[in-house]
Amino acid sequence: MNNLKILQKYIETKYRTGLKTEEQLRNFQNARITKHMQFVLQHSVFYKNMYQPYMNEVSSQQWEQLPIIDKKIMMEHFDSLNTAGITKEQAFQVAFEAERTRNFSPTIHNITIGLSSGTSGNRGLFLVSKEERYLWAGSILAKVLPASILNKQKIAFFLRANSNLYETTKNKRISFHFFDLLDYFETHIKRLNEIRPTILIAPPSMLRKIAEWKEEGHIHIAPKKVISVAEVLEDLDKEYMQSVFGQVVHQIYQCTEGFLATTCKQGTLHMNEDLVYIDKEYVDKGRGVFIPIITDFSRKTQPIVRYRLNDLLIEKKQPCSCGSPFLALERIDGRCDDVFIGREKTTAKEISLFPDFIRRAVMLAAADIEEFKVIQHPNLFIEVKLKIKRDDNRLSIENAVGEELYRLWRDAGCEKPTIFYSEYAILPSEKKLKRIERILS
Numbered sequence: 001m002n003n004l005k006i007l008q009k010y011i012e013t014k015y016r017t018g019l020k021t022e023e024q025l026r027n028f029q030n031a032r033i034t035k036h037m038q039f040v041l042q043h044s045v046f047y048k049n050m051y052q053p054y055m056n057e058v059s060s061q062q063w064e065q066l067p068i069i070d071k072k073i074m075m076e077h078f079d080s081l082n083t084a085g086i087t088k089e090q091a092f093q094v095a096f097e098a099e100r101t102r103n104f105s106p107t108i109h110n111i112t113i114g115l116s117s118g119t120s121g122n123r124g125l126f127l128v129s130k131e132e133r134y135l136w137a138g139s140i141l142a143k144v145l146p147a148s149i150l151n152k153q154k155i156a157f158f159l160r161a162n163s164n165l166y167e168t169t170k171n172k173r174i175s176f177h178f179f180d181l182l183d184y185f186e187t188h189i190k191r192l193n194e195i196r197p198t199i200l201i202a203p204p205s206m207l208r209k210i211a212e213w214k215e216e217g218h219i220h221i222a223p224k225k226v227i228s229v230a231e232v233l234e235d236l237d238k239e240y241m242q243s244v245f246g247q248v249v250h251q252i253y254q255c256t257e258g259f260l261a262t263t264c265k266q267g268t269l270h271m272n273e274d275l276v277y278i279d280k281e282y283v284d285k286g287r288g289v290f291i292p293i294i295t296d297f298s299r300k301t302q303p304i305v306r307y308r309l310n311d312l313l314i315e316k317k318q319p320c321s322c323g324s325p326f327l328a329l330e331r332i333d334g335r336c337d338d339v340f341i342g343r344e345k346t347t348a349k350e351i352s353l354f355p356d357f358i359r360r361a362v363m364l365a366a367a368d369i370e371e372f373k374v375i376q377h378p379n380l381f382i383e384v385k386l387k388i389k390r391d392d393n394r395l396s397i398e399n400a401v402g403e404e405l406y407r408l409w410r411d412a413g414c415e416k417p418t419i420f421y422s423e424y425a426i427l428p429s430e431k432k433l434k435r436i437e438r439i440l441s
């Protein structure tokens with residue numbers, strides 16, 4: 001643990017001036033990427049080979065002309081892409097052993113191995129050096145802490161424990177209390193009451209549960225800042241938590257690939273364009289829906305350059321009133337894999353229905369819905385789970401949701417889908433909660 005390194009990054013991120021306009025931001029990014037490219041082209045055999053025919057584009061800073069990679073390509077070329085000389089086989093072995101024994105410090109020569117979620121055979125491996133861990137902690141603290149680093153903070157962090165990435169920050173002023181999502185609820189309640197965190201960071205499904213405990217009088221905490229991570233924050237959950245905690249619920253959008261976005265004072269999500277460069281691959285330009293292609297300026301162990309994520313984001317049409325030149329988002333829509341499929345009536349062609357449509361259809365149907373989950377199964381049947389305030393009007397609310405979904409499919413020119421309803425019995429757990437999910441197989 002190296003407090004100085006974290007502090008350095010903290011100050012650099014927090015007090016970075018001169019990024020007020022779009023032009024300043026672009027110049028800053030170009031300088032960072034150029035410097036980073038020199039390192040990548042020298043040390044990563046994979047990128048060096050791939051970019052060989054693109055040296056003109058590299059020297060003229062036309063990053064958007066460079067080839068794109070994704071998780072699949074990264075995993076295929078894992079051994080030659082990383083600059084630490086670690087093989088995929090070695091890394092998997094260490095990561096699986098750590099998962100099995102729930103030892104969260106899987107490392108090879110001081111490089112932390114992280115395993116990203118995904119179906120078996122589709123899991124990603126991530127390598128982070130000690131130095132990069134400090135940078136990560138410093139920039140997160142800078143973006144997340146409500147006041148100066150000199151104020152005392154007790155941070156409660158609920159996460160799936162799959163690497164020691166999150167155990168970096170502990171000093172006299174900032175204490176970092178790690179909560180394993182697998183622990184019993186009683187344990188969480190007891191610890192929360194003991195610690196009384198000033199900052200609460202958790203997936204929204206867990207935050208919602210904590211808000212319920214607070215409302216029911218089981219816990220007595222008054223955090224100064226509440227931050228949602230790791231799952232898509234739905235407006236429904238956000239509004240409930242904001243009413244219980246009496247404050248804006250903030251968001252961190254971060255994944256194994258990088259620390260990508262944080263909310264400003266206004267509660268608007270802004271991409272961290274001082275840390276990553278983002279290209280947009282539009283899937284619906286009119287509505288501003290895009291897939292981000294990211295380039296991290298500082299990851300050297302496993303360079304993430306022109307890497308397409310599996311996420312759908314929606315950009316904000318109007319600039320945020322906070323004045324930040326960083327790209328403002330309307331919301332994180334969901335995973336690309338969770339786009340629902342409709343069958344076009346005459347041609348049977350597959351039509352994409354974005355999570356945002358599904359979400360809005362449910363929300364339009366009835367005000368009495370407390371929680372929901374909509375699943376599309378491999379046979380394209382749709383399963384709807386609703387938690388409703390008063391159960392006596394369940395049937396009419398289910399029908400209303402069904403009608404909204406039928407309308408959505410009809411407006412898209414699709415065949416009427418088969419919808420069925422089942423009990424809502426979902427509790428926060430190790431598994432990420434997706435309110436809109438497509439099961440592929």
Ligand SMILES: [Zn+2]
Pocket residue numbers: 264265266268270320321322323324328
């Ligand atoms: Zn803003």
